[in-house]
Amino acid sequence: MLALLHTSPVHVPVFDALRDEAHPGLELRHLVAEDLLERARVDGPAAVACDVRAKVREAVDGGARAVLCTCSTIGGVAEAAAAEAGVPVLRVDRPMAAAAVAAGSRVVVLAALESTLRPTVALIEEEARRGGRSVGVTTVLVQGAWQCFEAGDPAGYVRRIAEAADAVTGAEVIVLAQASMAPAGRLATTPVPVLSSPRPGLAAAARLCRRGPGRAVPDREALRPGT
The missing domain is CATH 3.40.50.1860 (Rossmann fold)
Structure with missing residues (x-):
């Protein structure tokens, strides 16, 4: 299962549609936390790092084999949570x-x-x-x-x-x-x-999900174009 961390609910149907089109059978779990972006805009991404780590841990505890953060503002702090989480975490961009x-x-x-x-x-x-x-x-x-x-x-x-x-x-x-x-x-x-980021981001995250535990920053093979 791939977990997606969003800061807006508008992304949920977008990624569901991309999954249905290009990755049928891939199980997605959507976690929406709008407050993370609101706070990061005011205080900077580092200010929400602890809460991002908690969301990533929530995803892993729920069975996620990888996590995709769809917010560019907090993507860096999301990827930094991978070492503690024990699963790949990828920023969508x-x-x-x-x-x-x-x-x-x-x-x-x-x-x-x-x-x-x-x-x-x-x-x-x-x-x-x-x-x-x-x-x-x-x-x-x-x-x-x-x-x-x-x-x-x-x-x-x-x-x-x-x-x-x-x-x-x-x-x-x-x-x-x-x-x-x-x-x-x-x-x-x-x-x-x-x-744009949704299609290649989901494709790379799907590959990471199939591969299981790995590095915070995916290697070049994981980022290659394609589905």
């Missing part, structure tokens, strides 16, 4: 970051939430070092997008992000930093590749 550095050296990160920018840039730079590549990363905070998300306007949220992607210049690859941004990749018309 790590496979996307690995794909981004493989796709080009000029990466533009789009985020709707400012607290996501720094962790995402750090992750891309980490993956570049792991892959022996040199990358330049620039960031764009999509103005007004998160307000649409909080107001329950998914169409406006996705439209603003797609427009921001289409306005990007000088990039070899565009990264959508938050899992909730994924639909914007289909709406954008830019010729630059636009990467």
